Amino acid sequence: MHSIRRRALINAALGIAATGCVPPLIPLVTGQEPVREPARTTRRVRVTDPDWPSRAEWAALNGKVGGRLLELSSPFAACRNAPRSAACRDVLAQLKNPYFLGDDPALTQSSGWIDAWTSTPSVYAVAAEQSNDVAQAVRFAREHRVRLVIKGGGHSYQGTSNAPDSLLIWTRRMRGIRLYDAFVPLDCEGDMPPQPAVTVAAGEMWMHVYDAVTTRGGRYVQGGGCATVGVAGLVQSGGFGSFSKKFGTAAGSLLEAQVVTADGIERIVNARTDPDLFWALKGGGGGSFGVVTSVTLKTHPLPDYVGVVSAVLRASSPQAFRRLIDRFLAFYADALLNEHWGETVSMSPDGTLRISMLFQGFDRVEAGRIWQPFLQSVTETASEVRLVEPVRIQSIPARRLWDPAFIMKHAPGVMVADGRPGAAPDNVFWAADQTDAGRFTYGYESLWLPASLLDPSARASLSDALFQTSQQWNVSLSFNKGLAGAPEDARDTAMNPDVLDAFALAIISGEGAPAFAGMPGAPVDIAAARQAAMRIRGAAQSLRVVAPHAGAYVSESSFHQEDWPRAYWGEHYPMLDAVKRKYDPDGLFFVHQGVASNEWDPEGFTRLQ
Template sequence: MRRVRPADPDWPSSTEWTSLKEKIGGRLLDVSSPLNVCRISPRDTACKNALAQIKNPYFLGDEPALTQSSGWVDAWTSTPSVYAVAAEQANDVAEAVRFARDHRLRLVVKGGGHSYQGTSNAPDSLLIWTRRMRGIRLYDAFVPLDCEGDMPPQPAATVGAGEIWMHVYDVVTTQGGRYVQGGGCATVGVAGLVQSGGFGSFSKKFGTAASSLLQAEIVTADGIERIVNARTDPDLFWAIKGGGGGSFGVVTSLTLKTHPLPDYVGVVSATIKAASPEAFRRLIDRFLAFCADSLLNEHWGETVSMRPDGTLRISMLFQGLDREEATRLWQPFFDSVSGAGDSLRIAEPAQILAIPARHLWDPAFIMKNAPHAMKADTRPGAPKGNVFWSGDESDAGRFTYGYESVWLPASLLDPSARASLTDALFQTSSQWNVTLHFNKGLAGAPDEALKAARDTAMNPDVLNAFALAIISGEGPPAFAGMPGEPVDVPAARRAATRIHDAAQSLRIVAPRAGSYVSESSYFQQDWPRAYWGEHYPMLSDVKRKYDPDGLFFVHQGVGSQEWDRDGFVRLST
């Protein structure tokens, strides 16, 4: 099978496109990048306005022609589809799926558009754009369809596929006083995060986003709108809980379990500078020992970075503790640093802060009390709730040079193995920044969270990992149409090589460790095992059952090895 392109004689006629447009209430868009004007008139006001918003994730998300990442060197470049269905209801999606199937079109699905691997865009394609599928509804006692008697009623939130986490948190937490497990980056799309597994700052307590899924509505390759849960189409329901977005169908709505909100959430931040490589190695070992004793539990998430200049950067979040409890826990570590003499220096003094959890995603509270922590959507008339964390601005429009991730087993924190892990992190950090994301490994989580995560399609390695190590590098936005040559390709390739090489020390101490599908290398080796481990054969069976012709294709997604690199020519069946 070969999919058709606009230059092919089998490409749908204008009459056929008009017919589709009529069936979906006029919601078929002829896609054009807002940066196209820059090719012709780079000094034009429209070009300047677009360039001024290129680091605004809300602007990027509201443009069907753009994506949250602009590309990856030697891998992909953000490219608009030919047409987009701006879906507002499930029937719009079903009509688009049937049209793509009948006309052999390359189909792309985009909600938040945050795919580092470029899976939410493709040239010569039809885009199903779910951004307009909004709506958030809270339940005190939700029971999935046909599950009466099997499942007790429980608090939940039903969310449209086009929603982003910032708006969901505002409704569920700020207004509703509950917690829903979503993403740390507040502008990530809900549907994509859940389908990839999904980590948030407090996953050590509440598990993954996928493990909170109670029910979903999805359109499969046959154009049928389905409600899936543990009773109805349970195999498909399991597959979309971490099996990867865009591979099994188009999710149009999700219902997620909500949790009691902790009293407090807080942050611990500090930067420690070592005077010599030997002192830095000792600092890494000291921190790992502290982690094993005090952080491997449900309270802690987010990151600690180790850098080539011998600095350790702490940026940890906590929940379920107050400021005094967090301070007592960290004091022995900071005392040991202060007592190390000239070999260690606290470059940025430790700050330990806590706030009522209900205010964590409250824009008015954060803007008043920590105005530098958040940024606002600066477009004229933008809703006040359109805010994002300042630390995520670097992700908007990023052009990736390299990206590697490895789940680190908790067994490496045992005294017998810790020296090897210390050496590996020391070697890696001497070549490139390495960041440990403690909330992206579930070792230390409570039994309930582990049990729920075990019933998802994610690689079981996540259950035994204390952290996900990420080594990455990127440059500024490089969308087509931007003035000049935004990418220094030789420099980007050199960086990619260094990033890849830096990760090898970690792969020596964790040779069979998996990788998180949404945060990994475009060139991931042995990706079925790395992303899904022992679950991949079952995911393949689900793919063949619900999408036997491979209508849904994403790079390194389930079944993608049957197609060529861009998903247009089928290589095997």
């Protein structure tokens, strides 16, 4: 009883309705008839269509959402009118600040993708602050056949958080983080023991969640590595962090979610209430099944220490580089394929091996002992491999990893502050992620590499493939994004089961400077971008020689992914399709290469099936 009362108070503090998801379901919008099932939608309306909602209808929606309907325009309008003005300069100066990009509903964290999409503002946005705002927007879009878009952090490389001629549900203002010592999901009392957890509203970003849970709460929650990614979208896509080999994915940590479905009903979903929808939200892709307004995630005891091992090595010849790749893979298979290690190693056409590996669960002395055999082998082959940047092995108390004051004092330059006047002091992000802000993508390929490739009988073929790939384009191995060896309780998600047997996610990508629609300055060099895209695809094909049927991670993959249902979800796709048809039979929620998106044209306006 006490846990129920406590949850009600926390939900009230977060602005979350305390409605259950077991029958009877009650529409959030009181005083109205239940939503009538409309005729099957065959076409969504555009601004230029005569049946686009009238000004009066938009005004009525504004009244229902408490004046939180925004009419959007490009922030680059100031540049069109006065390209040398201070207002224009201010906008352009902030395009590498992810907080600025996230705080403007007309912008996204990526600016576009060659021959795919360009970031374009919606016509209107509901700046949702509570679940009723979301429900009203869903009902309006459904009744008026308006293209609907959902954006929290706006980090989608695929462009799924923006669309022209659309209504945006912008969850950025839905804020709140509450910690539990003993959480039990709704209707699970007696079936599930209480456990520490955190409830997070949809508009939060991981930097603030980590600060609350780890720095101040002394616990660990599995979130994203990039600190400015939105919480709800990451969970729905899977969600890897630096220590996923130990703690699994964000999706695997989900205990409960609150979601507004296409019927305008808010549901509290967990393993007991709407278990099929709950499972689909655990990696079935963001924006396909409803609008998530909050998530509750399990938290874990903190390890004593976390740390990093970094170095840059360069081989003297292609042959020496091939041997270096093989030597590192053998070392990884023997010493690092376990719950302690994550993050990346990358290989470049100039024969460079860049190491940036994070660890948890021991200190720098133990980390140095583990790496000693590999580093000794580098010393012994100094004639063919040299250190371009020295080996650094550092560790800190785990509680300080996301502590802005501590990091900025003891590791200056590792974090960057939001430099806008009046910005919150905890608005910080990793400096390494700044290249992602505003990026215009040329190409992006990912594939999960099965751990069987590390077996001695197969490793030579893997080394050959990685070498051939690296001669064409930079390739990185994200070891924390393969769950081979992860705990069993992290495995019950809707993601492609390929991730469970993978030792790493291979990523091959390239991008250019921000190129938002309407932005002044030199346009994208289309020929160069297309050439880069072709080389990236070719490099990926070289790696697919050893993993021809490997799946891909939905959040980090090609806009032009072939056979995407199998690549993203594998054998789980038919079940996800059934959940989609149950909760969204008319296809209100459309995202590029999302579940059942093949029923619509590429922009989501005309039904094809």
